[in-house]
Every structure is written in structure tokens, then in C-alpha cells.
Amino acid sequence: MAGYEYVSPEQLAGFDKYKYSAVDTNxxxxxxMHPFWNxxxxxFPTWLAPxxxxxxxxxxxxxxxxxxxxFDPDFYASAPGHKHVPDWVWIVVGILNFIAYTLDGVDGxxxxxxxxxxxxxxxxxxxxxxxxxxxxxxxxxxxxxxxPSGVSVFVLYLLLWVVLFSFILSHWEKYNTGILxxxxxxxxxxxxxxxxxxxxxxxxxxxxxEPFLFNFLYRDLFTAMIIGKKLHVEAYFNIALLSxxxxx
Numbered sequence: 001m002a003g004y005e006y007v008s009p010e011q012l013a014g015f016d017k018y019k020y021s022a023v024d025t026n027x028x029x030x031x032x033m034h035p036f037w038n039x040x041x042x043x044f045p046t047w048l049a050p051x052x053x054x055x056x057x058x059x060x061x062x063x064x065x066x067x068x069x070x071f072d073p074d075f076y077a078s079a080p081g082h083k084h085v086p087d088w089v090w091i092v093v094g095i096l097n098f099i100a101y102t103l104d105g106v107d108g109x110x111x112x113x114x115x116x117x118x119x120x121x122x123x124x125x126x127x128x129x130x131x132x133x134x135x136x137x138x139x140x141x142x143x144x145x146x147x148p149s150g151v152s153v154f155v156l157y158l159l160l161w162v163v164l165f166s167f168i169l170s171h172w173e174k175y176n177t178g179i180l181x182x183x184x185x186x187x188x189x190x191x192x193x194x195x196x197x198x199x200x201x202x203x204x205x206x207x208x209x210e211p212f213l214f215n216f217l218y219r220d221l222f223t224a225m226i227i228g229k230k231l232h233v234e235a236y237f238n239i240a241l242l243s244x245x246x247x248x
Contacts, residue, residue, distance in 0.1 A: 018119045020108075022180040029187045037105040041113060050111035051124055057103030058128040060096045065135040068093060072142045078205040079147030087201040093139065094197030101190040104129070126171065133163045140193055143200055144219045149209040151219050159223065189225060 024030060044053070071077060071085045078084060107125060111117040137160055144150040151159075166183065174180040200208075208218040 015119045020117065020119075020122055020180075021178060022182055024182040026182065026184040026187050028184075028191065029182070033105060033187055033191075037102065037109055040102060041106040041109040044106070044110055046114050048110065050107045050114070050116060051121055053103050053107040053110055054121075054125045054128060057100040057107070058132060060100035060103070061132045061135045061139075064093045064096050064100075065139050068139045068142045072145065075141060075145045075150070075153070076147060078142060078145035078208070079150055080206075080209065082147075084205055085142065087204075090197045090201035094194050094201070097136075097139075097190070097197060098194040101194065130164070130167055133167055134160060136193075137163055140222070143196065143205065144208060144222060145205075149217070149219070151223065155223065185225070192225075 024034075067089060068085070071089055076082045104125075107121075108117070111121055138156070141151065141156050146153065166185075170180065170183060211217050212221070
């Protein structure tokens, strides 16, 4: 709204004192992805803006969503008896998802490499991540879709809330502690889903119809992974509630 002050002068002054602080304890991230990202970021020229890297990764996530929406508009493409998504689409989505994940991992490194880290850059990065929560989950949903072997739309709705709520909790935790505790579920889910996309192209969606352990279906594993990510974030959040707020 015109004339409305969204940020007070006191809050603006706090930007000069702000310093990004995060804790990442995920072995996959520490010993595999970060060394990989440290190598990749050296390929980028120093004149390339970190925000452009961030935005490019977000566009890939949106493209995956739109591509899957074209081939699976009603989420029935993976159901038995329906026309399935072409194999090449799964390959493209898998590759682009991993590239988007990589760009999300190197944008901050590029900012520190070029001495251009700013609170606005972090806000831009995490703001786009909040939108990606929706696009990512809905795109993954097409692997199982609706029908007898799939996941109901109501469960999808709940899972979307779980992912978004965990994202909000992570940043509320940072508000209370001054430290962003990065959940393990993010890196694990991104690498796993990128791999699952490629596997789907090879074995077909029919492979996910069968139970992989007793009567436990792959769709149940998908749901459990999302819920597990939320519980991990909530565990950290409980620590945050016991901490004294560092911001007024």
C-alpha cells in the first residue's frame, strides 16, 4: 500500500549489524554436497550476481512444475490404466531438479566469494524457497498421483502444509536464536527425489505400485519422508523455545 512503512528506521539500521549464521550437521551436506558446491562455484565468473543464481534455480523448479502440469494436469497419469508421463520427462525433471538444488547451494558461496552477501540477498533466497516448497511437493506428487496406488489429494494438501509449516518454524527458530539450523530433510529429499525421477524413467511408474516391505507401499514411504522432515525441524524448534530471543 502506498505510503505504508513496512520496515521502520530502527529495523533498517539493524540490517547493518546483521550477520548470517547457520548450522548444518547433515553428513550428506557436509561431506558430499558442500565439497561438490565448492568446486562448482569456482566455475562461475565473479561478475555473476548471486541473486541471479538464486533466481535461475527457482525458475528451474517452476519449469519442472509447469512441465509436469502439462503431462499430468489431473494427477492421474501415474494411475493404472491411464496414459503415463513420457520417460524423457522424468529424466529432464530429475536433472533440472538436481541443478536447481545445486544452484540453491552455491548462490550463498558465490555471495561470500564476491563479498556481496547482504540481508536482502538472504531474504530473496529464502523468499523464493518458500514458494519452491509448493512447486517441489506438487511435482513429486505426480510420481504416485491419485488412484488406488497413489496418494489422495487431501493427503497432498496436508503434506503441503507440513512442508510450509516446517519452513516457517525453521525461520521462527532463527528469529529466537539468531541461528538457522538447517534440517537434514532438505538435502536428503532433494538428492533422493532427483534419483527417483531418473529411476522412474527406467523402471516405469508401475514399479511404485508394489509394496517394498510387507504391506508398506512406496507412497507411504513418500509420506513418511515428508513427515520425518517436519519432526526433525520441530525437534530443533523445541530447543529454540528454551533460548532467549536475540532480537527485540
